[in-house]
Amino acid sequence: MTPPHPPREDPAPGSTPTLVLVAHGSRDPRALHTVRALQARVRALRPGLPVRLGHIELNEPRLPDTLTRLATPEAVLVPLLLSRGYHVKQDIPELAAHARAHTRVAPPLGPHPLLVETLHDRLVEAGWPTGSRAASAVVLAAAGSRDPESQRDTARTARLLATRLGVPVIPAFASAAAPTVPEAVRTLTARGHHRVAVASCFTAPGRFATQCAEAAPWIASAPLGAHPAMARLILHRYDQTLGTRPRAPHPQARGTARPATVTSRNEPMAAPDPHPADA
Structure with a gap:
């Protein structure tokens, strides 16, 4: 028997779709600190926008748990990934498939x-x-x-x-x-x-x-982290994806997720292979 979803707040009609940051997850404790700092920067740039965090693996909260607790009927999943690949095309839509909210998967953050x-x-x-x-x-x-x-x-x-x-x-x-x-x-x-x-x-x-x-023989830069441009890029992907949102999603579409076709180069998808974890 499938356990019931945890209670959630009833959303107001026409409420703003939640922005869900989708991180891969890592055993390095600095990774969770970094993505939470990035989440805080996104919230600071757009007060009032609900911003949540979910992980594909290794860290909590996991993406399915985040999606079951949403207080809005719609969500845009923004992968904190820098290119197209297995996670964007396969893992994230599959993890979001049983969400109560109507979900859309934004393009990855790169190239941009x-x-x-x-x-x-x-x-x-x-x-x-x-x-x-x-x-x-x-x-x-x-x-x-x-x-x-x-x-x-x-x-x-x-x-x-x-x-x-x-x-x-x-x-x-x-x-x-x-x-x-x-x-x-x-x-x-x-x-x-x-x-x-x-x-x-x-x-x-x-x-x-x-x-x-x-492996750097000279200098090596730090990971991208909570740079202000990264927060702006996340919001750009969110807005970009909402720009392709159907005006009136069919009720049966709730609980489905698919990658948004709003990339600058919308090439046909190749058969995916697993993208390795940075764990």
Whole structure:
């Protein structure tokens, strides 16, 4: 017998859809602290908007538990993930499938100029030079996925960052895809770039972020964290997804979730492969 849902407040008609931040989860305690700080920044930017947090795994609250306690009939799930992949396409919609609220899954946070703004600022904080950048280059370190769309998204973020910095940027991965960060560093060094920085393309601290930073021969930036641009990007994805919301969702649509088709490059989905956990 299925246990009853916990009681929740009856929503007012026309209430604002809840923004649900969907974090992966990590065994690193700094990760939960980071995403809660990001949640607080989003709330500060838009007072009155209900903002909740749910995890795919490893941390509480889990996403299904968050969704059963919503006080609104609708919710927009914003993945704190930086590219398309298995979690966005498969895991999150499946976890949301039995929610009482009508849910929509927003696109991942990347690629986007606000993500690049954050990456740039984190590099500057780590010591990236504001003057001459001769012989400098960057490895953009990401978690990695076998999904080709995820790899293309990371490559696009690398191109946007290269344009912003004016130096070569090579994407590299902690798992499931090539090249690795050490391989990318060797490639850039062989091309004559003697100062190679690692830009951490991770939302929060974790095993993969630490592993990639340790491979940096020069400087390594901190994870993206609760940067103001990240909070603005989350709200942009929320608004973007609501812009595609059906005017009158059919009652039978409640409890369903599907990725929103509002990305700037709405390419056909490839068959997904599991995206590794940064645990």
